[in-house]
Amino acid sequence: MKNEELIVILDFYGQYNQLIARRVRECNVYSEILPYDTPLEKIKSMNPKGIIFTGGPASVYEKDSPMCDPKIFELNIPILGICYGMQLMSKIMGGNVKRGLKREYGETEVHLATSSPLFSSLPNNNICLMSHTDLVDVLPNGFEIIASTDNCPIAGMQNVDKRFYGIQFHPEVNNTVHGTDIIRNFLYNVCKCSGNWEMSSFVQESVKDLKEKIGNKKVLCALSGGVDSSVAAVLLHKAIGKNLTCIFVDHGLLRKNEADEVETIFRNQFDINLIRVNSQERFLNRLAGITEPEEKRKIIGEEFIRVFEEEAKKIGKVNYLVQGTIYPDVIESGHGKAAVIKSHHNVGGLPDYVDFDEIIEPLRDLFKDEVRKTGLELGIPEKLVYRQPFPGPGLAIRIIGDITKEKLDILKEADYIFREEIANAKLDRTFNQYFAVLTNLKSVGVMGDGRTYDYTVALRCVTTTDFMTATWSKIPYELLEKVSSRIVNEVNHVNRVVYDITSKPPATIEWE
Ligand code: XMP
Numbered sequence: 157m158k159n160e161e162l163i164v165i166l167d168f169y170g171q172y173n174q175l176i177a178r179r180v181r182e183c184n185v186y187s188e189i190l191p192y193d194t195p196l197e198k199i200k201s202m203n204p205k206g207i208i209f210t211g212g213p214a215s216v217y218e219k220d221s222p223m224c225d226p227k228i229f230e231l232n233i234p235i236l237g238i239c240y241g242m243q244l245m246s247k248i249m250g251g252n253v254k255r256g257l258k259r260e261y262g263e264t265e266v267h268l269a270t271s272s273p274l275f276s277s278l279p280n281n282n283i284c285l286m287s288h289t290d291l292v293d294v295l296p297n298g299f300e301i302i303a304s305t306d307n308c309p310i311a312g313m314q315n316v317d318k319r320f321y322g323i324q325f326h327p328e329v330n331n332t333v334h335g336t337d338i339i340r341n342f343l344y345n346v347c348k349c350s351g352n353w354e355m356s357s358f359v360q361e362s363v364k365d366l367k368e369k370i371g372n373k374k375v376l377c378a379l380s381g382g383v384d385s386s387v388a389a390v391l392l393h394k395a396i397g398k399n400l401t402c403i404f405v406d407h408g409l410l411r412k413n414e415a416d417e418v419e420t421i422f423r424n425q426f427d428i429n430l431i432r433v434n435s436q437e438r439f440l441n442r443l444a445g446i447t448e449p450e451e452k453r454k455i456i457g458e459e460f461i462r463v464f465e466e467e468a469k470k471i472g473k474v475n476y477l478v479q480g481t482i483y484p485d486v487i488e489s490g491h492g493k494a495a496v497i498k499s500h501h502n503v504g505g506l507p508d509y510v511d512f513d514e515i516i517e518p519l520r521d522l523f524k525d526e527v528r529k530t531g532l533e534l535g536i537p538e539k540l541v542y543r544q545p546f547p548g549p550g551l552a553i554r555i556i557g558d559i560t561k562e563k564l565d566i567l568k569e570a571d572y573i574f575r576e577e578i579a580n581a582k583l584d585r586t587f588n589q590y591f592a593v594l595t596n597l598k599s600v601g602v603m604g605d606g607r608t609y610d611y612t613v614a615l616r617c618v619t620t621t622d623f624m625t626a627t628w629s630k631i632p633y634e635l636l637e638k639v640s641s642r643i644v645n646e647v648n649h650v651n652r653v654v655y656d657i658t659s660k661p662p663a664t665i666e667w668e
Contacts, residue, residue: 595614
């Protein structure tokens, strides 16, 4: 992606590299991450306004540790080294790095020289995230100390004339107070960026790049109706128009009206080549009698691929398959060591079954809020752009026990009422995920003069940033009362409504 004002981020395998890119973009400057051993000529040809070295797990004094071309320091371009990046800068410039007496990890008070352009308008003492064992113990010639902690006398260094800066802590993480200000200071005070980059530039540049890359070839997209695949599809459509075909497998497990809304937006508003496959019955048949949550996921995942494959075969060979992978998916599926609590069928899978040459992931570097901004920029309705997360297996994992058409209809209605009331109370952007669950429990009630024996609906609403942990939301009682009374009055076969007051952990957000 070409941009007039570019920051190159040299990647030394640090865990926060994408976050650095994100922070730079938040400061309205475009950034690109490149491998640490990118040839100097390439960097030079990109004409960056500044270069950032990321952190990394290696030690600079070890043999074979990642090393950039030392001549990078002769390009007359400002450089900011973070953690390993600072140590590397020190080593190359003639300072010394050694193993510290103990590992320093966590939020640490750092004393800052606020006369440094890097720290201007910051307080003298700032809480920063430290995560290192090695440290710079001898400054390179021409450098001076600009930050220190009790354990790390050289926690920051600068050579103002050459515009080289190093910091041992991580400005890119939220735990570092004023971290973004430090990055902004580097961009504006040191690199003299003007900050003309916006999400609209991302759209323009992506469209241009996609056009160049794809030309007149054919692209296929599996549209789920979720934010990510929708934004990816519209972006591609803007670039290549009718050469994009979207397949929307309607498994009947979406929320009330959702499948029709997806169709209206993509077909009518954007005039995208859309194939909607109505396969509700097929899914219901496959799921009949299945009660085990992982079994449901497996069946839905498999069936989804099968339907998609059948449709794709009708189209024949395509050159590219688009996926709405976003950056958090890349991190989450990369770890692979955590215990599997629930398998998420929408990560991985698909590609093996379709005849295509290459995958395109136009949103791979974006975080969720950036994807939403891109969506708005592309003219996708707010309702879709701010849609709460919805699991791939859909309502199947919100019906405890076996799934029938009748149960699905009950759940759709109850869930719709809950969402409608949350929206009426203008709380739809306050709570992060909220839905109804059809429990497998029937209980006795009384309606009019008669006895009822009907289902219990549970309402779930959580507040969270990362969905890894979550707290149950403190919904106003009046609102709960209204939702409860509407559900029992308007939805047949429900005579009791309960509210789930369990956080995650120990519960999970979904019931299955
Ligand atoms: P849990 O229930 O694990 O959910 O606390 C965390 C987040 O993941 C979503 N979720 C899924 N998403 N396929 C998905 O695409 C799945 O099988 C699945 N299970 C849970 C859930 O909605 C919540 O946002």
